[in-house]
Amino acid sequence: MALLDVQNLKTYFHTEYGLVKAADGVSFNVNQGEIIGLVGESGCGKSVTILSIMQLIPSPPGKKAGGKVIFEGKDLLQYQPNGQEMRSIRGSKLTMIFQEPMTSLNPVLTIARQMTETLELHLDMDKSAARERGIELLKMVGVPDASRRIDDYPHQFSGGMRQRVMIAMALSCNPMIIFADEPTTAVDVTTQAQLLELMKDLVTRLNTSLVIVTHNLGVVARYAQRIYVMYAGRIIESGPSEAIFSDPQHPYTVGLLNSVPKLGERHGERKLIPIYGLPPNLINMPPTCAFLPRCNAKIGRCSKEPWPELRVVGKDHLISCYANIKGK
Amino acid sequence: MKASKNETIVQVENLKMYFPITRGLLRRKVGDVKAVDDISFDIKKHETLGLVGESGCGKTTTGRCILRLYQPTSGKIIFSGIDISKLPERKIKDHRRDMGTIFQDPFGSLNPRQSAGGIVGDPLKIHHMASGKELKGRVEELFELVGLDPSMMDRVPHEFSGGQRQRIGVARALACNPSLVVCDEPISALDVSIQAQIINLLEELQEKLGLTYLFIAHDLAVVQHISDRVAVMYLGRIMELTSSTELYENPLHPYTKALLSAIPIPDPAAERTRSRIVLKGEVPSPVNPPPGCHFHPRCSLAIKECSETRPPLRDVGNNHYVACIRV
Numbered sequence: 001m002a003l004l005d006v007q008n009l010k011t012y013f014h015t016e017y018g019l020v021k022a023a024d025g026v027s028f029n030v031n032q033g034e035i036i037g038l039v040g041e042s043g044c045g046k047s048v049t050i051l052s053i054m055q056l057i058p059s060p061p062g063k064k065a066g067g068k069v070i071f072e073g074k075d076l077l078q079y080q081p082n083g084q085e086m087r088s089i090r091g092s093k094l095t096m097i098f099q100e101p102m103t104s105l106n107p108v109l110t111i112a113r114q115m116t117e118t119l120e121l122h123l124d125m126d127k128s129a130a131r132e133r134g135i136e137l138l139k140m141v142g143v144p145d146a147s148r149r150i151d152d153y154p155h156q157f158s159g160g161m162r163q164r165v166m167i168a169m170a171l172s173c174n175p176m177i178i179f180a181d182e183p184t185t186a187v188d189v190t191t192q193a194q195l196l197e198l199m200k201d202l203v204t205r206l207n208t209s210l211v212i213v214t215h216n217l218g219v220v221a222r223y224a225q226r227i228y229v230m231y232a233g234r235i236i237e238s239g240p241s242e243a244i245f246s247d248p249q250h251p252y253t254v255g256l257l258n259s260v261p262k263l264g265e266r267h268g269e270r271k272l273i274p275i276y277g278l279p280p281n282l283i284n285m286p287p288t289c290a291f292l293p294r295c296n297a298k299i300g301r302c303s304k305e306p307w308p309e310l311r312v313v314g315k316d317h318l319i320s321c322y323a324n325i326k327g328k
Numbered sequence: 329m330k331a332s333k334n335e336t337i338v339q340v341e342n343l344k345m346y347f348p349i350t351r352g353l354l355r356r357k358v359g360d361v362k363a364v365d366d367i368s369f370d371i372k373k374h375e376t377l378g379l380v381g382e383s384g385c386g387k388t389t390t391g392r393c394i395l396r397l398y399q400p401t402s403g404k405i406i407f408s409g410i411d412i413s414k415l416p417e418r419k420i421k422d423h424r425r426d427m428g429t430i431f432q433d434p435f436g437s438l439n440p441r442q443s444a445g446g447i448v449g450d451p452l453k454i455h456h457m458a459s460g461k462e463l464k465g466r467v468e469e470l471f472e473l474v475g476l477d478p479s480m481m482d483r484v485p486h487e488f489s490g491g492q493r494q495r496i497g498v499a500r501a502l503a504c505n506p507s508l509v510v511c512d513e514p515i516s517a518l519d520v521s522i523q524a525q526i527i528n529l530l531e532e533l534q535e536k537l538g539l540t541y542l543f544i545a546h547d548l549a550v551v552q553h554i555s556d557r558v559a560v561m562y563l564g565r566i567m568e569l570t571s572s573t574e575l576y577e578n579p580l581h582p583y584t585k586a587l588l589s590a591i592p593i594p595d596p597a598a599e600r601t602r603s604r605i606v607l608k609g610e611v612p613s614p615v616n617p618p619p620g621c622h623f624h625p626r627c628s629l630a631i632k633e634c635s636e637t638r639p640p641l642r643d644v645g646n647n648h649y650v651a652c653i654r655v
Contacts, residue, residue: 041519042519189382189547190382190587190607193589193590193592193606197606215520216520218593219592222592241596242597245597246595246597256521259520259523260524260549261554263591264576267555267571267572271528272553273524278489278522279521
C-alpha cells in the first residue's frame, strides 16, 4: 500500500475576479523510499498541491474543496489545519524544503535556534541534546565546521549552504516524506548538482520518500522513479520516468520536451518547436481541456466534451487526452 | 549560410573591470571586486558568441563594459574599428546607437507607466532618428517584426504576458537598427514553454537582419543551442573559448567538464550512463581570488604550478582556446 495516497484533491481560491481552481482533482501516490517528480510550469498548481497536503494554504482565500489525503490510514484533510494532529505530523513525518532558502530561514535567529526548535517540539529533546543532533545533521549535509557554524545567522551562509541547512532541518525528525518545492531553482548548476546528489544519497540511505516539485524536466530525469506532469491544476500525464521521457503521450508533455534545447545537439541542427500561445489564466476556466487552445493534436471531441479522465496507455502510464498522438 | 564571417565587429583586449570597495566616512578604498580580470576575445560579424558561467563570474559586467554602461578599469574595446573604452560620455552615444540590449527581467526593464509603443519608440527619439508619423510607422514595423500586434501599441506593460513583454524588449533593442545586440539572460525569467518562442525569434531576426549577438546566459544547453562560439567564464576570467560543437564534444578545461556534467538532461537513459563530476566547495570571492589559476582550489588536476602563475588563454589548435596548463 502506498505511504501517501492523494485522491481527487481540490483546492480553490475565491478571488474578486472569480473562482480559481488551482488544484482541480489531483490524484497521486508515494511509496516508501520512492523519489517522485511533480513537473509543470509556473501557475500549474504544483506548489498548491503540496501546500494543500501540508494544510498550509491560508483560508480565506483558499478553500479545501474536496478530496482525500490518506497518510498512515487517516485522511489528513479531516484534521484542522492548526489542530494538534496536523501539527504533530507537519514538520516531523511530513517535511518541506522550500525554494528560497533566504526567505524561508528566519534572518534574526541563529541556525541553532531554528534547528533545535523542531527537535525540542517533536522529539522532546532537551536543549543540549537538540544542539548535538543539530550539529550531527549539519555534518550529514556537508556543512564544514558544523559545531561552530551552527551559531551563525543565515546571512553568513552562501545560497548553496543555506539550502543544505534547509535539507538538514527537513531531515531532523526522521521524516517519512520530504516535499522539496523547487529546491534548486535559486542556485547555480554546479551547486544544483551537489544538492541533488546529496538529497538522493540521504533519502536512499534513510529510506525516506522524496517528492521533487520542479519546472525543470532535466532535474527529475536523473533521480525520479515516477513522474507526474501537471497543467492548469490537473495531472495530465503520469508514469515511470523512462516512459515519460522516451515515450511521452500527452501533446503537452511532447511539446515541453521538444521546446527545450538539449545539451550536445550541434548548433543549428534542430530548430526548437515551441508550444504556441500562453499557459491559461485559471479564473473561470471552461469545462473543456485547458490545453486545447495550444494543442496541435486536437480532434473534434476535444472542444465538445469535458476535460478527459486519465486513461491507461501503457504500464502504469496514464494520460488525460482524447487524441491518440502515437496511435494508442 | 552567413557571409563575411571573418570580419571582426568587437575586439576586447585585456579588459579589466574592478569595482572599488570603500569603508568609513572618508570612503577609503580597502580593496577591489575583480569582476572582470583581464580578458580578451573578439566577436565576428553575424555570429553569436555565447558567454556562459555561474552567477558572479563577470559575464554581465563584460556585456555592460562592451555597451560602455561601465567605464572599464583598463583594456581596450574596439567596436567597428574604434576604441570606445575611453571615449567621453557625450561621444559614446553615437556608438551606442549601433548596439542594442535585451535585459533579463521583462518586468523590471520596462517602464510600467509608459505605453509599449512609447517604450519601443524611445531609442528613435533619443537618437533623433524619427519623429511624428515616421516614428509611428517605424514602431508599427518593429511590432510586426517581433510578432506583436501593432494595435497593442497603446497598452502598458502589465497588460502583456511575460513572453510578450520580452518581445517588446527585443523590439526596443532593434529600434535603431543596431549591428550588435547584447542579450543578457533574455529567457531565464520566462516559462519553459515560452522560452523556445523567444529563442526562435532571436534566431529568425539574426537571419533576417544580419545581427551579431553577444548571448549571456548561465544555461549551457541554451547557449550551446544558439551560439556559434562559446566562452566559458569563471571568477572574472575566460577559461575556455571555442565553437559550441567543439565545446561539447571535446571540452578541455576541467571547469568546463564539470559544468557540462552538472547540467541535467531530460533523458533518464542518457542520465544513467553519464558520470557526474560534482565540484567540491564553492566559488571563491572575487574580492580575494585564489592566486594563479582561479579554479585551482576546486580542480582535481591541480598541481603546484597552478597556484603560482596564471595560465594564459592559449590556442591548442582548431581555434580552441583554453586557459589551463594541465591540458
